[in-house]
Structure formats: structure tokens, C-alpha cells
Amino acid sequence: MTKVQETRLKVIAELGGKCDCGKTGKDILVYAKGKYELKWWPQNLYAKKWEEIEPRLNDYYLSCMMCRRIKLGLTTIEHGGGASGKQGCDCDPCRLQKNAYNREKNKKMREDAKLLRQLRKEGKL
Numbered sequence: 001m002t003k004v005q006e007t008r009l010k011v012i013a014e015l016g017g018k019c020d021c022g023k024t025g026k027d028i029l030v031y032a033k034g035k036y037e038l039k040w041w042p043q044n045l046y047a048k049k050w051e052e053i054e055p056r057l058n059d060y061y062l063s064c065m066m067c068r069r070i071k072l073g074l075t076t077i078e079h080g081g082g083a084s085g086k087q088g089c090d091c092d093p094c095r096l097q098k099n100a101y102n103r104e105k106n107k108k109m110r111e112d113a114k115l116l117r118q119l120r121k122e123g124k125l
């Protein structure tokens, strides 16, 4: 095991070793709580000396990917909600929302193209 891996395991153990939902092992990751300078992001953290890490342990938390998404509000889009429905979902409300989104986008593109032609015609471009 490398020093970095060793530190990572130590950080995880110190933070309780599991996600709130009970997941452990490879399913959980260490995340920084707020916005940090790059040198304190988890992946860079592991290269530091334990004496430097220990006082900052409270700035980190353990979570699996799913719980983190929920925590950040990334999975709270309702079917048919958001700008274009749920990502990759094919249910009717999501499809309708996606269609509306694409229609709007295409309309905007057509309008832009029209404006461009107009400006060219008038010799403004």
C-alpha cells in the first residue's frame, strides 16, 4: 500500500468508516464540506502529513455517491420537471418536457440564423 492509500484509509476510518445510509468500503468517498483551495481537496489531502490533516478532519465527510447527490439536491427533479425533464428518462412527462425544451432551442436557433441573414443582407456584417 502506498502512503497516499494509507492516509486515505486512515481519513475514512477517522470519519466513521461509513455513509449515513450504511454503505462502506469502495462505495464511499471522502468529500470536502465547503469550497476549498485545491490543495485541500480530498485527492490532494491524502498527500499531506497526518499532523496537517488531523485538525481539519471536521471539514470533511464520508458519503456514497447517491447520498451526496441527494444532499446536493441533484436528484430532486420531478418527472417532467427541470429544464428538460430527468436526465435520460423516457417517461411521458419527461419526454414532453424534453420536446418542449428542444422546440424552444430550435426556435431560438432559427431566430438567430434569421437575424444573421438579415444583418448580412443589410451589410452590417
Ligand SMILES: [Zn+2]
Pocket: 019, 020, 021, 022, 023, 063, 064, 065, 066, 067, 068
Ligand atoms: Zn449513502
Ligand SMILES: [Zn+2]
Pocket: 079, 080, 085, 086, 089, 090, 091, 092, 093, 094
Ligand atoms: Zn421521467
